[in-house]
Amino acid sequence: MNTPAPGTDTVYIDPLRRERVRKKARSDALIGVASLVGFVAVVVLLVGRSSGWETVQKTFFNGDQFAESFPGLLEAFWLNVRIFLIAEPLILIIGLLVALARTVKSPIFLPIRVLATMYVDIFRGVPTILIIFLLGFGMPALQLTGVPSDAIFWGTAALVLSYGAYVAEVFRAGIGSVHPSQTMAARSLGLSSFQTNRFVVLPQAVRNVTPPLLNDFISLQKDTALVAVLGPIEVLRRAQIDTSANFNYTPYVGAALIFIALTIPMTRFADWIQVRSARKKRAGGVA
Amino acid sequence: MSLSAFIEIDSVWKSFDNHPVLRGLSLTVPAHSATVLIGASGSGKSTLLRCINALETVDAGSIVIDQELDVTAFKTDLDAVRRRIGIVFQSYNLFPHMKVLENITLGPTRVLHKSKKESEAAAMELLTRFGLQAKALDYPDRLSGGQAQRVAIVRALAMEPEIMLFDEITSALDPMLVGEVLDSVRELREGGLTMVMATHEMSFAKEIADQVCFLNEGIVWEAGSATEVFDSPARPETQEFLQRVN
Numbered sequence: 001m002n003t004p005a006p007g008t009d010t011v012y013i014d015p016l017r018r019e020r021v022r023k024k025a026r027s028d029a030l031i032g033v034a035s036l037v038g039f040v041a042v043v044v045l046l047v048g049r050s051s052g053w054e055t056v057q058k059t060f061f062n063g064d065q066f067a068e069s070f071p072g073l074l075e076a077f078w079l080n081v082r083i084f085l086i087a088e089p090l091i092l093i094i095g096l097l098v099a100l101a102r103t104v105k106s107p108i109f110l111p112i113r114v115l116a117t118m119y120v121d122i123f124r125g126v127p128t129i130l131i132i133f134l135l136g137f138g139m140p141a142l143q144l145t146g147v148p149s150d151a152i153f154w155g156t157a158a159l160v161l162s163y164g165a166y167v168a169e170v171f172r173a174g175i176g177s178v179h180p181s182q183t184m185a186a187r188s189l190g191l192s193s194f195q196t197n198r199f200v201v202l203p204q205a206v207r208n209v210t211p212p213l214l215n216d217f218i219s220l221q222k223d224t225a226l227v228a229v230l231g232p233i234e235v236l237r238r239a240q241i242d243t244s245a246n247f248n249y250t251p252y253v254g255a256a257l258i259f260i261a262l263t264i265p266m267t268r269f270a271d272w273i274q275v276r277s278a279r280k281k282r283a284g285g286v287a
Numbered sequence: 288m289s290l291s292a293f294i295e296i297d298s299v300w301k302s303f304d305n306h307p308v309l310r311g312l313s314l315t316v317p318a319h320s321a322t323v324l325i326g327a328s329g330s331g332k333s334t335l336l337r338c339i340n341a342l343e344t345v346d347a348g349s350i351v352i353d354q355e356l357d358v359t360a361f362k363t364d365l366d367a368v369r370r371r372i373g374i375v376f377q378s379y380n381l382f383p384h385m386k387v388l389e390n391i392t393l394g395p396t397r398v399l400h401k402s403k404k405e406s407e408a409a410a411m412e413l414l415t416r417f418g419l420q421a422k423a424l425d426y427p428d429r430l431s432g433g434q435a436q437r438v439a440i441v442r443a444l445a446m447e448p449e450i451m452l453f454d455e456i457t458s459a460l461d462p463m464l465v466g467e468v469l470d471s472v473r474e475l476r477e478g479g480l481t482m483v484m485a486t487h488e489m490s491f492a493k494e495i496a497d498q499v500c501f502l503n504e505g506i507v508w509e510a511g512s513a514t515e516v517f518d519s520p521a522r523p524e525t526q527e528f529l530q531r532v533n
Binding site: 181184185 | 373383393394398399442446
Protein backbone atom coordinates (compact mmCIF):
# COMPACT_ATOMS: atom_id res chain seq x y z
CA MET A 1 0.00 0.00 0.00
CA ASN A 2 1.36 3.38 -0.96
CA THR A 3 1.49 6.33 1.39
CA PRO A 4 -1.38 8.70 0.51
CA ALA A 5 -0.50 12.23 -0.55
CA PRO A 6 -0.36 14.73 2.38
CA GLY A 7 -3.72 16.39 2.82
CA THR A 8 -5.75 13.43 1.48
CA ASP A 9 -9.06 13.01 3.33
CA THR A 10 -8.37 9.54 4.67
CA VAL A 11 -7.23 7.65 7.73
CA TYR A 12 -3.71 6.39 7.22
CA ILE A 13 -1.87 4.06 9.57
CA ASP A 14 1.54 2.63 8.70
CA PRO A 15 0.87 -1.09 7.81
CA LEU A 16 3.81 -2.25 9.95
CA ARG A 17 2.43 -0.33 12.91
CA ARG A 18 -1.07 -1.68 12.29
CA GLU A 19 0.26 -5.26 12.20
CA ARG A 20 2.16 -4.69 15.44
CA VAL A 21 -0.98 -3.38 17.20
CA ARG A 22 -2.98 -6.39 15.98
CA LYS A 23 -0.34 -8.85 17.19
CA LYS A 24 -0.20 -7.17 20.55
CA ALA A 25 -4.00 -7.38 20.95
CA ARG A 26 -3.98 -11.07 20.04
CA SER A 27 -1.18 -11.96 22.45
CA ASP A 28 -2.80 -9.87 25.22
CA ALA A 29 -6.03 -11.85 24.82
CA LEU A 30 -4.18 -15.17 24.87
CA ILE A 31 -2.17 -14.29 27.95
CA GLY A 32 -5.32 -13.09 29.73
CA VAL A 33 -7.25 -16.30 29.06
CA ALA A 34 -4.32 -18.55 29.91
CA SER A 35 -3.72 -16.70 33.15
CA LEU A 36 -7.38 -16.93 34.13
CA VAL A 37 -7.60 -20.65 33.34
CA GLY A 38 -4.39 -21.30 35.27
CA PHE A 39 -5.65 -19.35 38.27
CA VAL A 40 -8.97 -21.21 38.37
CA ALA A 41 -7.17 -24.55 38.04
CA VAL A 42 -4.89 -23.73 40.96
CA VAL A 43 -7.79 -22.61 43.16
CA VAL A 44 -9.84 -25.73 42.33
CA LEU A 45 -6.87 -27.99 43.01
CA LEU A 46 -5.95 -26.29 46.27
CA VAL A 47 -9.50 -26.12 47.60
CA GLY A 48 -10.49 -29.60 46.36
CA ARG A 49 -7.42 -31.24 47.85
CA SER A 50 -7.60 -29.50 51.19
CA SER A 51 -8.65 -31.81 53.97
CA GLY A 52 -11.73 -29.80 55.04
CA TRP A 53 -13.26 -29.36 51.59
CA GLU A 54 -15.55 -32.34 51.79
CA THR A 55 -17.10 -31.06 55.02
CA VAL A 56 -17.45 -27.56 53.56
CA GLN A 57 -19.13 -28.98 50.49
CA LYS A 58 -21.53 -31.02 52.56
CA THR A 59 -22.38 -28.13 54.85
CA PHE A 60 -22.70 -25.29 52.34
CA PHE A 61 -23.07 -26.80 48.89
CA ASN A 62 -25.23 -29.80 49.48
CA GLY A 63 -27.19 -30.62 46.32
CA ASP A 64 -30.03 -32.47 48.04
CA GLN A 65 -30.49 -29.77 50.65
CA PHE A 66 -30.46 -27.16 47.91
CA ALA A 67 -33.12 -28.92 45.84
CA GLU A 68 -35.23 -29.40 48.91
CA SER A 69 -35.12 -25.82 50.19
CA PHE A 70 -34.88 -23.77 47.03
CA PRO A 71 -38.58 -23.75 45.99
CA GLY A 72 -39.55 -22.63 49.51
CA LEU A 73 -36.89 -19.93 49.42
CA LEU A 74 -38.14 -18.62 46.11
CA GLU A 75 -41.67 -18.50 47.45
CA ALA A 76 -40.52 -16.63 50.55
CA PHE A 77 -38.50 -14.25 48.41
CA TRP A 78 -41.72 -12.99 46.88
CA LEU A 79 -42.32 -11.21 50.21
CA ASN A 80 -38.94 -9.42 49.87
CA VAL A 81 -39.92 -8.34 46.37
CA ARG A 82 -43.24 -7.00 47.62
CA ILE A 83 -41.59 -5.09 50.46
CA PHE A 84 -39.15 -3.61 47.97
CA LEU A 85 -41.84 -2.67 45.46
CA ILE A 86 -43.94 -0.91 48.11
CA ALA A 87 -41.01 0.77 49.88
CA GLU A 88 -39.20 2.11 46.82
CA PRO A 89 -41.84 4.56 45.47
CA LEU A 90 -42.56 5.78 49.01
CA ILE A 91 -38.83 6.38 49.56
CA LEU A 92 -38.60 8.38 46.35
CA ILE A 93 -41.56 10.56 47.32
CA ILE A 94 -40.33 11.17 50.88
CA GLY A 95 -36.77 11.77 49.68
CA LEU A 96 -37.86 14.35 47.12
CA LEU A 97 -40.25 16.15 49.49
CA VAL A 98 -37.67 16.31 52.28
CA ALA A 99 -34.96 17.53 49.88
CA LEU A 100 -37.29 20.26 48.61
CA ALA A 101 -38.31 21.19 52.15
CA ARG A 102 -34.65 21.71 53.00
CA THR A 103 -34.15 24.11 50.09
CA VAL A 104 -37.11 26.48 50.67
CA LYS A 105 -35.90 29.85 51.82
CA SER A 106 -39.10 31.66 52.83
CA PRO A 107 -39.01 32.38 56.59
CA ILE A 108 -42.59 31.17 57.06
CA PHE A 109 -41.43 27.66 56.17
CA LEU A 110 -38.65 27.63 58.75
CA PRO A 111 -40.46 24.97 60.86
CA ILE A 112 -40.68 22.69 57.82
CA ARG A 113 -37.01 23.18 57.09
CA VAL A 114 -36.05 22.45 60.68
CA LEU A 115 -38.24 19.32 60.74
CA ALA A 116 -36.77 18.05 57.47
CA THR A 117 -33.22 18.61 58.73
CA MET A 118 -33.98 16.83 62.01
CA TYR A 119 -35.54 13.91 60.15
CA VAL A 120 -32.45 13.45 58.00
CA ASP A 121 -30.07 13.84 60.94
CA ILE A 122 -31.92 11.30 63.06
CA PHE A 123 -32.76 8.60 60.54
CA ARG A 124 -29.40 8.73 58.82
CA GLY A 125 -27.64 8.53 62.15
CA VAL A 126 -29.44 5.46 63.54
CA PRO A 127 -28.65 1.96 62.19
CA THR A 128 -31.46 0.66 60.00
CA ILE A 129 -31.79 -2.52 62.04
CA LEU A 130 -32.27 -0.46 65.20
CA ILE A 131 -35.11 1.47 63.55
CA ILE A 132 -36.65 -1.85 62.54
CA PHE A 133 -36.48 -3.09 66.14
CA LEU A 134 -37.85 0.18 67.49
CA LEU A 135 -40.84 0.37 65.16
CA GLY A 136 -41.45 -3.36 64.68
CA PHE A 137 -41.52 -4.26 68.37
CA GLY A 138 -42.28 -0.83 69.82
CA MET A 139 -45.31 0.31 67.88
CA PRO A 140 -47.40 -2.86 68.34
CA ALA A 141 -46.52 -2.76 72.05
CA LEU A 142 -48.38 0.56 72.33
CA GLN A 143 -51.59 -1.34 71.56
CA LEU A 144 -53.19 1.79 70.17
CA THR A 145 -56.39 1.37 68.23
CA GLY A 146 -55.94 2.16 64.56
CA VAL A 147 -52.21 1.55 64.73
CA PRO A 148 -51.38 -1.63 62.83
CA SER A 149 -49.45 -4.30 64.68
CA ASP A 150 -48.33 -6.13 61.57
CA ALA A 151 -44.60 -6.86 61.54
CA ILE A 152 -44.35 -6.55 57.75
CA PHE A 153 -46.01 -3.14 57.91
CA TRP A 154 -43.59 -1.78 60.50
CA GLY A 155 -40.58 -3.42 58.95
CA THR A 156 -41.38 -1.78 55.64
CA ALA A 157 -42.09 1.54 57.37
CA ALA A 158 -38.69 1.41 59.06
CA LEU A 159 -36.95 0.75 55.74
CA VAL A 160 -38.86 3.65 54.15
CA LEU A 161 -37.91 6.06 56.93
CA SER A 162 -34.27 5.02 56.97
CA TYR A 163 -33.78 5.04 53.20
CA GLY A 164 -35.93 8.17 52.80
CA ALA A 165 -33.31 10.12 54.74
CA TYR A 166 -30.51 8.84 52.51
CA VAL A 167 -32.40 9.47 49.31
CA ALA A 168 -33.33 12.99 50.50
CA GLU A 169 -29.63 13.76 50.75
CA VAL A 170 -29.01 12.33 47.29
CA PHE A 171 -31.76 14.54 45.85
CA ARG A 172 -30.40 17.55 47.73
CA ALA A 173 -26.96 16.97 46.24
CA GLY A 174 -28.65 16.70 42.83
CA ILE A 175 -30.39 20.04 43.27
CA GLY A 176 -27.06 21.57 44.30
CA SER A 177 -25.39 20.10 41.21
CA VAL A 178 -27.48 22.19 38.82
CA HIS A 179 -25.47 25.28 37.98
CA PRO A 180 -26.91 28.58 39.32
CA SER A 181 -26.72 30.02 35.79
CA GLN A 182 -29.60 27.68 34.86
CA THR A 183 -31.75 29.28 37.53
CA MET A 184 -30.68 32.73 36.38
CA ALA A 185 -31.59 31.92 32.76
CA ALA A 186 -35.01 30.62 33.81
CA ARG A 187 -35.74 33.62 36.02
CA SER A 188 -34.64 35.98 33.23
CA LEU A 189 -37.45 34.54 31.09
CA GLY A 190 -39.93 35.61 33.76
CA LEU A 191 -40.45 32.14 35.26
CA SER A 192 -41.36 32.20 38.94
CA SER A 193 -39.19 30.51 41.54
CA PHE A 194 -41.60 27.55 41.65
CA GLN A 195 -41.70 27.21 37.86
CA THR A 196 -37.91 27.41 37.72
CA ASN A 197 -37.66 24.49 40.14
CA ARG A 198 -40.37 22.49 38.43
CA PHE A 199 -39.22 22.85 34.82
CA VAL A 200 -35.50 23.61 34.94
CA VAL A 201 -33.79 22.60 38.19
CA LEU A 202 -35.57 19.40 39.29
CA PRO A 203 -35.52 17.57 35.93
CA GLN A 204 -31.78 18.12 35.70
CA ALA A 205 -31.24 17.26 39.37
CA VAL A 206 -33.05 13.93 39.00
CA ARG A 207 -31.03 13.11 35.90
CA ASN A 208 -27.77 13.89 37.67
CA VAL A 209 -28.53 11.61 40.62
CA THR A 210 -29.96 8.60 38.77
CA PRO A 211 -26.75 6.52 39.21
CA PRO A 212 -26.47 7.05 42.99
CA LEU A 213 -30.23 6.47 43.34
CA LEU A 214 -29.94 3.11 41.55
CA ASN A 215 -27.14 2.26 43.94
CA ASP A 216 -29.46 2.89 46.88
CA PHE A 217 -32.13 0.70 45.23
CA ILE A 218 -29.67 -2.18 45.06
CA SER A 219 -28.84 -1.68 48.70
CA LEU A 220 -32.55 -1.63 49.59
CA GLN A 221 -33.16 -4.91 47.75
CA LYS A 222 -30.70 -6.59 50.10
CA ASP A 223 -31.87 -4.80 53.22
CA THR A 224 -35.39 -6.18 52.83
CA ALA A 225 -33.83 -9.23 54.55
CA LEU A 226 -33.47 -7.16 57.74
CA VAL A 227 -37.24 -7.40 58.22
CA ALA A 228 -36.55 -11.07 59.12
CA VAL A 229 -35.68 -10.00 62.66
CA LEU A 230 -39.34 -9.20 63.25
CA GLY A 231 -40.45 -12.70 62.32
CA PRO A 232 -42.14 -12.56 58.90
CA ILE A 233 -41.14 -15.51 56.76
CA GLU A 234 -39.20 -13.80 54.01
CA VAL A 235 -36.27 -15.48 52.30
CA LEU A 236 -33.68 -15.09 55.07
CA ARG A 237 -36.09 -16.32 57.78
CA ARG A 238 -37.11 -19.24 55.57
CA ALA A 239 -33.45 -20.14 55.05
CA GLN A 240 -32.82 -19.87 58.77
CA ILE A 241 -35.70 -22.24 59.52
CA ASP A 242 -34.51 -24.77 56.94
CA THR A 243 -30.97 -24.48 58.21
CA SER A 244 -31.81 -25.15 61.82
CA ALA A 245 -34.07 -28.06 60.83
CA ASN A 246 -31.27 -29.93 59.09
CA PHE A 247 -28.10 -28.43 60.56
CA ASN A 248 -27.00 -27.61 57.05
CA TYR A 249 -26.15 -24.16 55.74
CA THR A 250 -26.97 -24.75 52.08
CA PRO A 251 -30.31 -22.81 52.34
CA TYR A 252 -28.34 -19.67 53.29
CA VAL A 253 -26.26 -20.10 50.15
CA GLY A 254 -29.48 -20.55 48.19
CA ALA A 255 -30.90 -17.32 49.62
CA ALA A 256 -27.66 -15.51 48.77
CA LEU A 257 -27.88 -16.79 45.18
CA ILE A 258 -31.42 -15.44 44.87
CA PHE A 259 -30.31 -11.97 46.03
CA ILE A 260 -27.35 -12.04 43.66
CA ALA A 261 -29.58 -13.06 40.75
CA LEU A 262 -31.63 -9.92 41.33
CA THR A 263 -28.91 -7.41 42.22
CA ILE A 264 -26.40 -8.26 39.49
CA PRO A 265 -28.67 -7.24 36.59
CA MET A 266 -29.57 -4.11 38.55
CA THR A 267 -25.89 -3.33 39.12
CA ARG A 268 -25.07 -3.77 35.43
CA PHE A 269 -28.01 -1.50 34.59
CA ALA A 270 -26.72 1.16 37.02
CA ASP A 271 -23.23 0.88 35.46
CA TRP A 272 -24.71 1.32 32.01
CA ILE A 273 -26.70 4.40 33.06
CA GLN A 274 -23.58 5.87 34.65
CA VAL A 275 -21.43 5.34 31.56
CA ARG A 276 -24.15 6.76 29.35
CA SER A 277 -24.64 9.90 31.45
CA ALA A 278 -20.86 10.44 31.65
CA ARG A 279 -20.65 10.20 27.87
CA LYS A 280 -23.55 12.62 27.50
CA LYS A 281 -21.90 15.08 29.84
CA ARG A 282 -18.66 14.95 27.85
CA ALA A 283 -20.50 15.54 24.59
CA GLY A 284 -22.61 18.32 26.13
CA GLY A 285 -19.83 20.68 27.12
CA VAL A 286 -21.15 24.09 28.08
CA ALA A 287 -24.85 24.16 27.42
CA MET B 288 -36.10 57.49 15.44
CA SER B 289 -37.43 58.71 18.74
CA LEU B 290 -34.80 59.57 21.29
CA SER B 291 -37.03 59.56 24.35
CA ALA B 292 -35.37 58.00 27.37
CA PHE B 293 -36.40 54.40 27.57
CA ILE B 294 -34.17 53.21 30.39
CA GLU B 295 -33.24 55.85 32.95
CA ILE B 296 -30.47 54.65 35.26
CA ASP B 297 -29.89 57.07 38.12
CA SER B 298 -27.00 56.88 40.61
CA VAL B 299 -26.95 53.11 40.96
CA TRP B 300 -24.71 51.58 43.60
CA LYS B 301 -24.00 47.88 43.90
CA SER B 302 -21.40 45.99 45.92
CA PHE B 303 -20.49 42.35 46.42
CA ASP B 304 -18.99 41.33 49.78
CA ASN B 305 -17.98 44.92 50.62
CA HIS B 306 -16.41 45.35 47.21
CA PRO B 307 -18.07 48.25 45.35
CA VAL B 308 -18.72 47.43 41.69
CA LEU B 309 -21.17 50.14 40.62
CA ARG B 310 -20.51 53.46 42.36
CA GLY B 311 -23.35 55.80 41.59
CA LEU B 312 -23.61 54.98 37.89
CA SER B 313 -26.06 57.02 35.80
CA LEU B 314 -26.98 56.35 32.19
CA THR B 315 -29.83 57.07 29.82
CA VAL B 316 -30.74 54.59 27.11
CA PRO B 317 -32.95 56.05 24.35
CA ALA B 318 -35.73 53.96 22.82
CA HIS B 319 -34.95 51.93 19.68
CA SER B 320 -31.23 52.48 20.06
CA ALA B 321 -28.18 50.36 20.66
CA THR B 322 -26.05 51.24 23.67
CA VAL B 323 -22.70 49.48 23.89
CA LEU B 324 -20.85 49.12 27.18
CA ILE B 325 -17.09 48.76 26.98
CA GLY B 326 -14.48 48.59 29.72
CA ALA B 327 -12.06 46.25 31.42
CA SER B 328 -13.23 42.99 33.00
CA GLY B 329 -14.64 43.82 36.42
CA SER B 330 -15.62 47.34 35.44
CA GLY B 331 -19.28 46.54 36.14
CA LYS B 332 -20.70 45.88 32.67
CA SER B 333 -22.30 42.54 33.55
CA THR B 334 -23.46 43.76 36.93
CA LEU B 335 -25.18 46.75 35.34
CA LEU B 336 -26.99 44.51 32.84
CA ARG B 337 -28.14 42.17 35.62
CA CYS B 338 -29.39 45.11 37.65
CA ILE B 339 -31.48 46.31 34.69
CA ASN B 340 -33.54 43.14 34.58
CA ALA B 341 -33.45 42.70 38.36
CA LEU B 342 -31.36 39.53 38.40
CA GLU B 343 -29.37 41.56 40.94
CA THR B 344 -30.92 44.02 43.36
CA VAL B 345 -29.25 47.43 43.59
CA ASP B 346 -27.92 48.84 46.87
CA ALA B 347 -29.02 52.38 46.04
CA GLY B 348 -30.33 54.41 43.11
CA SER B 349 -33.10 53.72 40.63
CA ILE B 350 -33.64 52.16 37.22
CA VAL B 351 -36.86 53.24 35.49
CA ILE B 352 -38.16 51.64 32.30
CA ASP B 353 -40.35 53.70 29.97
CA GLN B 354 -40.94 56.31 32.68
CA GLU B 355 -43.38 54.08 34.54
CA LEU B 356 -41.76 50.85 35.70
CA ASP B 357 -39.24 51.29 38.50
CA VAL B 358 -37.21 48.10 38.54
CA THR B 359 -35.66 48.99 41.89
CA ALA B 360 -38.85 49.84 43.82
CA PHE B 361 -39.61 47.45 46.70
CA LYS B 362 -43.10 46.62 45.50
CA THR B 363 -42.24 45.93 41.86
CA ASP B 364 -43.18 42.52 40.50
CA LEU B 365 -39.79 41.37 39.27
CA ASP B 366 -41.19 38.57 37.10
CA ALA B 367 -43.15 41.29 35.28
CA VAL B 368 -39.94 43.27 34.75
CA ARG B 369 -38.15 40.25 33.33
CA ARG B 370 -41.03 39.54 30.96
CA ARG B 371 -40.32 42.87 29.25
CA ILE B 372 -36.53 42.55 29.18
CA GLY B 373 -34.65 39.73 27.46
CA ILE B 374 -31.07 38.83 28.30
CA VAL B 375 -28.49 36.67 26.53
CA PHE B 376 -25.52 35.39 28.54
CA GLN B 377 -21.91 34.72 27.67
CA SER B 378 -22.27 30.99 28.38
CA TYR B 379 -25.62 30.55 26.52
CA ASN B 380 -27.30 28.89 29.54
CA LEU B 381 -29.61 26.80 27.37
CA PHE B 382 -31.56 24.15 29.28
CA PRO B 383 -29.66 20.93 28.38
CA HIS B 384 -32.59 18.59 29.16
CA MET B 385 -34.93 20.28 26.68
CA LYS B 386 -34.94 20.28 22.91
CA VAL B 387 -34.23 23.57 21.16
CA LEU B 388 -37.94 24.11 20.50
CA GLU B 389 -38.82 23.40 24.14
CA ASN B 390 -36.14 25.81 25.31
CA ILE B 391 -37.82 28.51 23.26
CA THR B 392 -41.45 27.77 24.08
CA LEU B 393 -40.95 27.35 27.85
CA GLY B 394 -41.32 31.09 28.55
CA PRO B 395 -44.20 31.80 26.17
CA THR B 396 -46.27 28.82 27.39
CA ARG B 397 -45.57 29.05 31.12
CA VAL B 398 -45.21 32.81 31.61
CA LEU B 399 -47.28 34.37 28.81
CA HIS B 400 -49.77 31.44 28.91
CA LYS B 401 -49.84 31.05 25.17
CA SER B 402 -51.05 27.78 23.69
CA LYS B 403 -48.43 25.18 22.82
CA LYS B 404 -49.43 25.35 19.18
CA GLU B 405 -49.19 29.13 18.99
CA SER B 406 -45.83 29.36 20.75
CA GLU B 407 -44.36 26.54 18.68
CA ALA B 408 -45.42 28.26 15.48
CA ALA B 409 -43.89 31.52 16.66
CA ALA B 410 -40.72 29.71 17.73
CA MET B 411 -40.38 28.00 14.34
CA GLU B 412 -40.81 31.36 12.64
CA LEU B 413 -38.00 32.85 14.74
CA LEU B 414 -35.77 29.82 14.20
CA THR B 415 -36.29 30.08 10.46
CA ARG B 416 -35.46 33.77 10.56
CA PHE B 417 -32.12 32.95 12.16
CA GLY B 418 -31.43 29.93 9.92
CA LEU B 419 -31.89 27.41 12.73
CA GLN B 420 -35.09 25.63 11.70
CA ALA B 421 -33.24 22.33 11.11
CA LYS B 422 -32.14 22.30 14.77
CA ALA B 423 -35.59 22.65 16.33
CA LEU B 424 -35.79 19.06 17.56
CA ASP B 425 -32.15 18.69 18.59
CA TYR B 426 -30.87 18.86 22.14
CA PRO B 427 -28.45 21.71 22.95
CA ASP B 428 -25.48 19.31 23.09
CA ARG B 429 -25.84 18.82 19.33
CA LEU B 430 -25.27 22.54 18.61
CA SER B 431 -22.08 24.44 17.86
CA GLY B 432 -21.30 27.37 20.14
CA GLY B 433 -22.56 29.84 17.54
CA GLN B 434 -25.79 27.92 17.04
CA ALA B 435 -26.31 27.61 20.80
CA GLN B 436 -25.86 31.34 21.25
CA ARG B 437 -28.30 32.10 18.42
CA VAL B 438 -30.84 29.75 20.01
CA ALA B 439 -30.34 31.68 23.27
CA ILE B 440 -31.10 34.89 21.38
CA VAL B 441 -34.23 33.33 19.87
CA ARG B 442 -35.29 32.07 23.31
CA ALA B 443 -35.11 35.61 24.68
CA LEU B 444 -36.87 37.05 21.63
CA ALA B 445 -39.75 34.58 21.92
CA MET B 446 -40.89 36.51 24.99
CA GLU B 447 -41.32 39.55 22.72
CA PRO B 448 -39.23 41.79 24.95
CA GLU B 449 -39.09 45.57 24.59
CA ILE B 450 -35.44 45.60 25.61
CA MET B 451 -32.65 43.13 24.91
CA LEU B 452 -29.52 42.89 27.03
CA PHE B 453 -26.42 41.13 25.67
CA ASP B 454 -23.73 40.15 28.14
CA GLU B 455 -20.50 39.52 26.20
CA ILE B 456 -22.32 37.02 24.03
CA THR B 457 -19.38 36.26 21.75
CA SER B 458 -16.67 35.91 24.42
CA ALA B 459 -17.04 32.13 24.78
CA LEU B 460 -17.08 31.49 21.04
CA ASP B 461 -14.52 30.16 18.62
CA PRO B 462 -13.45 33.18 16.47
CA MET B 463 -14.90 31.39 13.42
CA LEU B 464 -18.37 31.46 15.00
CA VAL B 465 -18.46 35.07 16.21
CA GLY B 466 -19.68 36.39 12.87
CA GLU B 467 -22.94 34.42 12.73
CA VAL B 468 -23.93 35.60 16.21
CA LEU B 469 -23.12 39.22 15.44
CA ASP B 470 -25.19 38.94 12.24
CA SER B 471 -28.16 38.00 14.40
CA VAL B 472 -27.65 41.05 16.59
CA ARG B 473 -27.30 43.24 13.50
CA GLU B 474 -30.66 42.00 12.28
CA LEU B 475 -32.30 42.87 15.61
CA ARG B 476 -30.70 46.27 15.49
CA GLU B 477 -32.35 46.90 12.13
CA GLY B 478 -35.69 45.81 13.63
CA GLY B 479 -35.45 48.76 16.00
CA LEU B 480 -35.27 46.87 19.30
CA THR B 481 -33.84 48.80 22.24
CA MET B 482 -30.63 47.04 23.22
CA VAL B 483 -27.80 47.32 25.68
CA MET B 484 -24.76 45.19 25.09
CA ALA B 485 -21.51 44.60 26.91
CA THR B 486 -18.83 43.53 24.47
CA HIS B 487 -15.14 43.23 23.73
CA GLU B 488 -15.76 43.27 19.97
CA MET B 489 -14.66 46.85 19.33
CA SER B 490 -15.16 46.89 15.58
CA PHE B 491 -18.67 45.54 15.98
CA ALA B 492 -19.38 48.08 18.72
CA LYS B 493 -18.22 50.83 16.40
CA GLU B 494 -20.52 49.62 13.65
CA ILE B 495 -23.68 49.04 15.62
CA ALA B 496 -23.67 51.53 18.52
CA ASP B 497 -25.76 54.69 18.73
CA GLN B 498 -24.13 55.28 22.06
CA VAL B 499 -20.87 53.96 23.44
CA CYS B 500 -20.20 54.04 27.18
CA PHE B 501 -16.77 53.38 28.65
CA LEU B 502 -17.19 52.03 32.18
CA ASN B 503 -14.40 52.65 34.65
CA GLU B 504 -14.30 52.66 38.46
CA GLY B 505 -18.00 51.82 38.64
CA ILE B 506 -19.34 54.75 36.65
CA VAL B 507 -19.78 55.79 33.03
CA TRP B 508 -16.36 57.37 32.56
CA GLU B 509 -17.01 58.60 29.07
CA ALA B 510 -20.02 58.36 26.73
CA GLY B 511 -20.85 59.52 23.25
CA SER B 512 -21.38 58.38 19.70
CA ALA B 513 -19.17 55.60 18.38
CA THR B 514 -17.10 58.12 16.40
CA GLU B 515 -16.61 60.35 19.42
CA VAL B 516 -15.53 57.64 21.82
CA PHE B 517 -13.49 55.48 19.45
CA ASP B 518 -11.88 58.11 17.23
CA SER B 519 -11.35 60.97 19.63
CA PRO B 520 -11.67 59.80 23.24
CA ALA B 521 -11.49 62.77 25.59
CA ARG B 522 -10.14 61.17 28.73
CA PRO B 523 -6.75 59.50 29.15
CA GLU B 524 -8.21 56.33 30.78
CA THR B 525 -10.43 55.78 27.74
CA GLN B 526 -7.50 56.33 25.40
CA GLU B 527 -5.40 53.86 27.34
CA PHE B 528 -8.15 51.21 27.36
CA LEU B 529 -8.73 51.54 23.62
CA GLN B 530 -5.04 51.30 22.93
CA ARG B 531 -4.76 48.11 24.96
CA VAL B 532 -7.66 46.33 23.26
CA ASN B 533 -6.77 47.34 19.72
